[in-house]
Amino acid sequence: MNVFTTALGGFVGFASVAAALMVLLALVLTAVRLLRGPSLADRVVALDLISMLLVAFLVIFATSSAREAYLDAGLALALVAFLSTVAFARFIERSGTPEDDS
Amino acid sequence: MMALILDILAGSLILLGGAFCLVAAAGVVRMPDVFVRMHASTKAGTLGVGLIGLGACIHVAAGGFVAKALLIIAFMILTAPVGAHLLGRAAFRSKTAVWDGTEFDPDIEKFSQPLDSSQSAQSQPEQGPKP
Numbered sequence: 275m276n277v278f279t280t281a282l283g284g285f286v287g288f289a290s291v292a293a294a295l296m297v298l299l300a301l302v303l304t305a306v307r308l309l310r311g312p313s314l315a316d317r318v319v320a321l322d323l324i325s326m327l328l329v330a331f332l333v334i335f336a337t338s339s340a341r342e343a344y345l346d347a348g349l350a351l352a353l354v355a356f357l358s359t360v361a362f363a364r365f366i367e368r369s370g371t372p373e374d375d376s
Numbered sequence: 377m378m379a380l381i382l383d384i385l386a387g388s389l390i391l392l393g394g395a396f397c398l399v400a401a402a403g404v405v406r407m408p409d410v411f412v413r414m415h416a417s418t419k420a421g422t423l424g425v426g427l428i429g430l431g432a433c434i435h436v437a438a439g440g441f442v443a444k445a446l447l448i449i450a451f452m453i454l455t456a457p458v459g460a461h462l463l464g465r466a467a468f469r470s471k472t473a474v475w476d477g478t479e480f481d482p483d484i485e486k487f488s489q490p491l492d493s494s495q496s497a498q499s500q501p502e503q504g505p506k507p
Contacts (some may be wrong), residue, residue, distance in 0.1 A: 289386075289431070303398075306405055312473070315470070323417040326421040326452070329448060333448065334394075336441070342441050345448065349444060356455040359463060
């Protein structure tokens with residue numbers, strides 16, 4: 275079962291498919307910044323946004339497939355994403371050198 | 377009738393949340409430097425996740441689902457500013473390139489001077505031999 279054959283009909287079914295497509299497009303755009311980003315901080319910002327978008331996608335998927343377990347995955351992902359952002363911020367602050375290679 | 381109203385409300389919230397996620401990603405791609413990109417990703421991204429979770433809550437309306445979705449939203453709202461602040465401070469201290477149009481405070485040296493001295497004061501005991 276994938277996102278596009280949602281169990282829901284009506285407006286919410288259409289809305290969840292459209293929102294899932296928008297989140298997928300947003301993931302592609304953010305991956306562009308993750309690959310291009312001139313400094314290390316840019317890449318960490320993109321990684322943070324990617325995890326945030328994945329949580330949004332999991333919430334949409336839990337709604338459209340009516341499976342609550344995906345919300346647990348989203349909650350765990352949000353926790354790990356915050357910890358990884360904090361760790362990367364410490365790392366950037368500790369390394370202290372400008373990381374520009376553009 | 378009530379079901380139709382709830383359906384339209386939940387669908388609109390989910391659509392709006394998806395649109396905000398897209399705006400956040402567009403901002404991260406288009407904006408000129410780290411700090412402005414962080415501005416786009418943190419605020420619009422949190423709002424997108426929050427709106428999608430709220431729409432899912434309204435649509436599903438089962439106890440455990442609503443509790444978990446609200447927990448996700450609350451956690452996002454709590455942690456996104458903290459993470460962005462840490463990341464912005466780290467980028468500022470490591471002298472990441474800023475956009476040319478950035479207007480600095482005239483006392484910027486006064487702000488960066490104690491930062492550097494406190495940074496060296498912090499790193500001094502760490503590099504020294506531990507008793």
